[in-house]
Amino acid sequence: MSEEILINVTPMETRVVLVENGLLQEIFVERPGNRGRVGDIFLGKVVRVMPGMEAAFVDIGLERAAFIQNRDITPIGEDGLELRPENQQSIQQLLREGQSIVVQVVKDAISSKGARLTTHLTLPSRNLVYLPRSKHIGISQRLEDEGERERLLALLNDCLDHAQLTDRGGYIVRTAAEGVDAKGFVDDIDFLQRLWGAVERRIAKGGDIRTIYRDMPLYMRTMRDVITPNVEKIRVDSQQTCEEISRFLEDFIPDIKVDVELYQGERPIFDVYAVEDEIDKALSRKVKLKSGGDLVIDQTEAMTTIDVNTGAYLGSRNYAETVLKTNLEAAAAIARQLRVRNLGGIIILDFIDMEDAQHRRQLHRTFTKALEKDHARTTVTEISSLGLIEMTRKRTRESLEQVMSSTCTVCDGRGIQKSPDTVCYEIFREIMRVARAYENDVLLVMASPPVVDRLLDEESDTLADLEELVGKTVKFEVEPMYTQEQFDVVLF
Numbered sequence: 001m002s003e004e005i006l007i008n009v010t011p012m013e014t015r016v017v018l019v020e021n022g023l024l025q026e027i028f029v030e031r032p033g034n035r036g037r038v039g040d041i042f043l044g045k046v047v048r049v050m051p052g053m054e055a056a057f058v059d060i061g062l063e064r065a066a067f068i069q070n071r072d073i074t075p076i077g078e079d080g081l082e083l084r085p086e087n088q089q090s091i092q093q094l095l096r097e098g099q100s101i102v103v104q105v106v107k108d109a110i111s112s113k114g115a116r117l118t119t120h121l122t123l124p125s126r127n128l129v130y131l132p133r134s135k136h137i138g139i140s141q142r143l144e145d146e147g148e149r150e151r152l153l154a155l156l157n158d159c160l161d162h163a164q165l166t167d168r169g170g171y172i173v174r175t176a177a178e179g180v181d182a183k184g185f186v187d188d189i190d191f192l193q194r195l196w197g198a199v200e201r202r203i204a205k206g207g208d209i210r211t212i213y214r215d216m217p218l219y220m221r222t223m224r225d226v227i228t229p230n231v232e233k234i235r236v237d238s239q240q241t242c243e244e245i246s247r248f249l250e251d252f253i254p255d256i257k258v259d260v261e262l263y264q265g266e267r268p269i270f271d272v273y274a275v276e277d278e279i280d281k282a283l284s285r286k287v288k289l290k291s292g293g294d295l296v297i298d299q300t301e302a303m304t305t306i307d308v309n310t311g312a313y314l315g316s317r318n319y320a321e322t323v324l325k326t327n328l329e330a331a332a333a334i335a336r337q338l339r340v341r342n343l344g345g346i347i348i349l350d351f352i353d354m355e356d357a358q359h360r361r362q363l364h365r366t367f368t369k370a371l372e373k374d375h376a377r378t379t380v381t382e383i384s385s386l387g388l389i390e391m392t393r394k395r396t397r398e399s400l401e402q403v404m405s406s407t408c409t410v411c412d413g414r415g416i417q418k419s420p421d422t423v424c425y426e427i428f429r430e431i432m433r434v435a436r437a438y439e440n441d442v443l444l445v446m447a448s449p450p451v452v453d454r455l456l457d458e459e460s461d462t463l464a465d466l467e468e469l470v471g472k473t474v475k476f477e478v479e480p481m482y483t484q485e486q487f488d489v490v491l492f
Contacts, residue, residue, distance in 0.1 A: 344395020
């Protein structure tokens, strides 16, 4: 499996894509005015405590107040470590309005919702996540080999014992640590201890609402979190960024040998590798499958639904085999679309109905296997009696659609608008209402070109009957700037 990372850096934005065997798998976009805040630590101020929701709003200096629940708040003892009371305290016991609090963003602001916060501070490195206020030692659930899990935990404890730290803190071994040696852990421990020391000094200064720690820029986070031994090449179109990445890899990930290449071609790097086309496809509602079937993806406030259709695919054998082939292809395509579009939260998958229980089990196995490559945590149910698969995918940042799109001002996000004939009949009802209320002999209708055309053509007979009914003359004026649903009936 060959992977490449392409990085496009401009003053306006930074874009990073992961390409696997020539196929786009993940897209990350960061813009100066909309940079992700996950992992950033703030000194905030509680602006509102809500006992009924066991939560509070905290001002951390962003556009919208952030949100924290009582289960994400842990009191800190005199030794600087988190206290673990037997019973969860109420939000009123934990916070009061006007109180200063050190918090970390765990989920970016999405749509109309503010960022999600926690007081459980963590600092990540390549192989470890540091828990400065805890003594917990753990390991990623994604590392499934029991022998490797035991080796890594023993190695970490040995490194911590030899480090002779005055304030050890807790650590979680990341998935990327698979195969790491003692030096990898020692370097990470030293880096994280120095980083936490700097953060502690900033916290101790107190003061007003401010940022205490900001995570790395997008291209550096990608090196830390996404790069694996499968990545063969990194192509960057910025000299400065290329040099920074080379130094970072040399200093922090020397065990991974990857070719970092500065792209200097005349054509934009994303055009050369057809990434722009793939991004456009990732913003469309329908995804074509090679078999002729398709996926229809609808993203709503509550959940995302994905519908699988056979489309033009007729199959070469029987109906059951045709459905199975389409569903298996769709399963792999859906797993990829979840990553490319960064879809999160509740997701409902409506595969084509299959009566054969063996086919249903095969589909479920194929889908869960395809999800193993996903960096985000997923939970998948069995196929329900209605033929649906319900799943959740951890959401920490906005989806690609939310980052790159805005609500349509014409249809107000519905994706549809009223037809010209529907608007015509709304105009007829408005004419009758205005005619009863005013004495004027002439009324003027202002509407969009398609609506006026229909009024003067297909609806001309109805219009004549209406003029006779109300006893008034109706004139029309085309307003090119009006949307199809807009109109005005005024006195002339």
